[in-house]
Amino acid sequence: MTHEAVRDKLLDLAYGELSRREARPVEEHAAACDACRAELERIRETRKLVSALPPVEAPERGENVLLAAARERARLREPRWRVPRWLLGASVAAASLVVVAAVSYRIIAMRPGPLGKSEHDALLGEARPGQEAARAQPQAPAVAASPAKPDEPKGRAAAAPTPPAPRLAPEERVKAHERGAAEGATERELAEPFRDDRGEAPRSPPSRAGGGMGTGAGIPRGDTGPRPLPRTGGGEGQGQGIRQPFAEPPPAAAASAPPAAVRSETFAKRLAPEAPAAKATAREEAADAAVAEVPRAQAPPERDASRVRAAPAAPVAKGAPSRAAAKAPSPALDSEQFGYAGRLADRGEAQADDPVARWQALRASGKLTAEVRTFSGCPPDGPYDPHHFRESFRKLERDLQGRLVRYEMRGTIEGGPFEAEGFYDAAGVLRVERWTDGGKVSERRHPAAGPSRTRFPARASGATIDAPGVCDN
Amino acid sequence: MLRFQGGDARAFEVLVRRHRTPVFSFLVRLTGDRARAEDLCQETFLRVVRSADGWEPRSRFQTWLYAIARNQAVDDARRRALRRAEPLDGSPGSELPSDDPAPDRSAEAALLRPVLEAALASLPDEQREVFLLREYAGLRFHEIADVTSTPENTVKSRMRYALEALRERLLAAGVGPGADAPPRSAIP
Numbered sequence: 001m002t003h004e005a006v007r008d009k010l011l012d013l014a015y016g017e018l019s020r021r022e023a024r025p026v027e028e029h030a031a032a033c034d035a036c037r038a039e040l041e042r043i044r045e046t047r048k049l050v051s052a053l054p055p056v057e058a059p060e061r062g063e064n065v066l067l068a069a070a071r072e073r074a075r076l077r078e079p080r081w082r083v084p085r086w087l088l089g090a091s092v093a094a095a096s097l098v099v100v101a102a103v104s105y106r107i108i109a110m111r112p113g114p115l116g117k118s119e120h121d122a123l124l125g126e127a128r129p130g131q132e133a134a135r136a137q138p139q140a141p142a143v144a145a146s147p148a149k150p151d152e153p154k155g156r157a158a159a160a161p162t163p164p165a166p167r168l169a170p171e172e173r174v175k176a177h178e179r180g181a182a183e184g185a186t187e188r189e190l191a192e193p194f195r196d197d198r199g200e201a202p203r204s205p206p207s208r209a210g211g212g213m214g215t216g217a218g219i220p221r222g223d224t225g226p227r228p229l230p231r232t233g234g235g236e237g238q239g240q241g242i243r244q245p246f247a248e249p250p251p252a253a254a255a256s257a258p259p260a261a262v263r264s265e266t267f268a269k270r271l272a273p274e275a276p277a278a279k280a281t282a283r284e285e286a287a288d289a290a291v292a293e294v295p296r297a298q299a300p301p302e303r304d305a306s307r308v309r310a311a312p313a314a315p316v317a318k319g320a321p322s323r324a325a326a327k328a329p330s331p332a333l334d335s336e337q338f339g340y341a342g343r344l345a346d347r348g349e350a351q352a353d354d355p356v357a358r359w360q361a362l363r364a365s366g367k368l369t370a371e372v373r374t375f376s377g378c379p380p381d382g383p384y385d386p387h388h389f390r391e392s393f394r395k396l397e398r399d400l401q402g403r404l405v406r407y408e409m410r411g412t413i414e415g416g417p418f419e420a421e422g423f424y425d426a427a428g429v430l431r432v433e434r435w436t437d438g439g440k441v442s443e444r445r446h447p448a449a450g451p452s453r454t455r456f457p458a459r460a461s462g463a464t465i466d467a468p469g470v471c472d473n
Numbered sequence: 474m475l476r477f478q479g480g481d482a483r484a485f486e487v488l489v490r491r492h493r494t495p496v497f498s499f500l501v502r503l504t505g506d507r508a509r510a511e512d513l514c515q516e517t518f519l520r521v522v523r524s525a526d527g528w529e530p531r532s533r534f535q536t537w538l539y540a541i542a543r544n545q546a547v548d549d550a551r552r553r554a555l556r557r558a559e560p561l562d563g564s565p566g567s568e569l570p571s572d573d574p575a576p577d578r579s580a581e582a583a584l585l586r587p588v589l590e591a592a593l594a595s596l597p598d599e600q601r602e603v604f605l606l607r608e609y610a611g612l613r614f615h616e617i618a619d620v621t622s623t624p625e626n627t628v629k630s631r632m633r634y635a636l637e638a639l640r641e642r643l644l645a646a647g648v649g650p651g652a653d654a655p656p657r658s659a660i661p
Contacts, residue, residue: 011632
């Protein structure tokens with residue numbers, strides 16, 4: 001630090017406006033520089049002299065007028081507060097009822113019901129072949145359209161197209177369950193196969209079988225809904241969890257590749273502008289693969305039973321269903337993995353002028369570093385001025401280039417808690433403030449030149465984690 | 474202040490008790506006129522009552538309060554200047570409240586006080602304003618810059634000049650570092 005720079009800081013040092021980190025080099029220079037040391041000493045001596053000047057006591061008269069004006073204002077405000085508080089209470093109560101009702105409905109819907117005779121027989125493998133075939137046929141398009149379809153390992157259930165089967169093999173029971181998932185079976189129906197498979201070690205709960213937890217009884221299990229199954233590979237989990245005990249041929253690439261393609265397609269959609277072409281190609285390949293298996297359906301070792309059943313519908317399903325299935329995970333990924341910033345990026349919107357979006361995008365991509373500091377307390381209150389504003393927590397988030405993106409503060413204002421966050425643009429100017437205090441949430445946006453008055457450092461250059469915690473009177 | 478905004482009149486009473494004397498001191502020393510300072514202080518707090526909704530917790534209450542007080546003083550000085558009355562930069566030293574009951578301070582401080590008041594009163598307005606806001610009101614330099622609508626560097630320059638001028642005048646009056654009390658000749 002140069003001599004001139006230190007001289008500029010001597011006043012700040014004498015009045016305690018420097019953080020410890022900022023004060024150290026100034027003090028070190030002043031200790032070695034006669035001129036600076038002398039000036040610092042002069043400032044401190046003068047301060048000591050003038051501190052002897054006591055405050056001039058204000059006269060008592062006039063205070064009653066002030067208090068009367070304050071009471072009048074408070075009286076005028078009273079009616080305006082009663083209605084919002086009442087409305088607030090009613091709103092909270094109504095919202096609570098809705099939440100309780102929704103949760104209760106879900107819980108009731110998840111409870112398994114009594115097992116019907118025919119279902120019991122079917123699940124035990126005693127269903128008549130005709131019934132089994134009749135159930136299998138209408139499901140084909142839905143199965144073909146399902147993104148979970150590629151999960152199913154090839155080369156199993158070679159006998160599936162063969163109508164009569166005195167008793168369903170264990171894997172067929174699994175398929176019965178999967179069919180249920182595809183055609184809109186109820187939770188009860190889906191739960192039953194697992195009751196009978198007591199010898200199987202990992203009993204996958206219904207929730208893994210296609211997001212059934214979120215589906216009420218009798219609600220069709222369409223695959224275009226925003227359920228998490230397609231996007232998270234729930235189909236994979238289901239398939240593996242159930243099939244492993246039967247020592248089936250490992251799903252290997254056939255089981256995992258299509259979901260990966262779906263994921264890569266979804267990522268590519270957002271992360272690379274040229275990705276749509278590749279995505280379309282991937283979808284076409286997936287669709288083609290589905291159709292290409294139709295002729296091979298006659299080759300038992302390579303077939304998937306569900307696909308065999310889907311064979312008659314496959315030509316129809318070649319285009320639309322498979323594309324719909326491939327597209328289905330996208331919205332869920334957009335909203336849950338990338339959030340607001342992801343959607344912005346998806347639309348190609350620039351975030352340069354929106355510091356909040358800039359922060360969200362950086363956070364979503366993991367390109368933020370954070371510094372956190374807490375402050376244990378403030379010095380004792382002065383005789384006239386108890387502390388009005390106390391900062392207890394500070395967090396600074398910067399991008400990988402070290403530029404400040406977000407500044408967070410917490411503490412108390414007149415004894416009540418507050419939380420505040422400030423967002424800085426790429427030029428280091430505070431552009432957005434959000435405050436939660438006194439039960440109010442407010443946001444203030446500043447022009448490109450920055451704010452005129454703020455609790456935050458108006459410029460990123462003035463923000464440091466080392467600055468002392470604010471204890472204002 | 475938040476509680477007062479919410480309709481609690483007793484909270485304002487606390488504010489008045491807490492800030493009235495510091496604000497009054499600031500106004501007395503800024504204007505050099507006790508009667509004017511009383512009026513201005515009263516008007517400042519009435520304005521706080523009327524403008525309470527405009528205060529936001531994110532801004533420091535003290536900064537807001539002193540900005541109101543200072544603006545009251547400036548407006549009053551302009552009005553007086555228009556009426557060919559005594560302007561703000563008149564010589565206020567003679568009207569300083571030297572007969573105020575001294576608070577419970579040391580005897581040395583009581584002896585120093587008239588000298589300090591006179592030295593302070595001799596400062597140019599802009600230097601005295603900055604000095605009072607920093608030294609006695611406790612505002613930071615950037616807050617003073619906000620209150621006075623002046624660049625922060627200018628505020629600091631004024632503060633340096635004010636400190637140097639005070640030091641010179643106190644030394645000229647026989648008050649210096651190490652001196653416990655001014656010489657008797659310096660006491661009026």
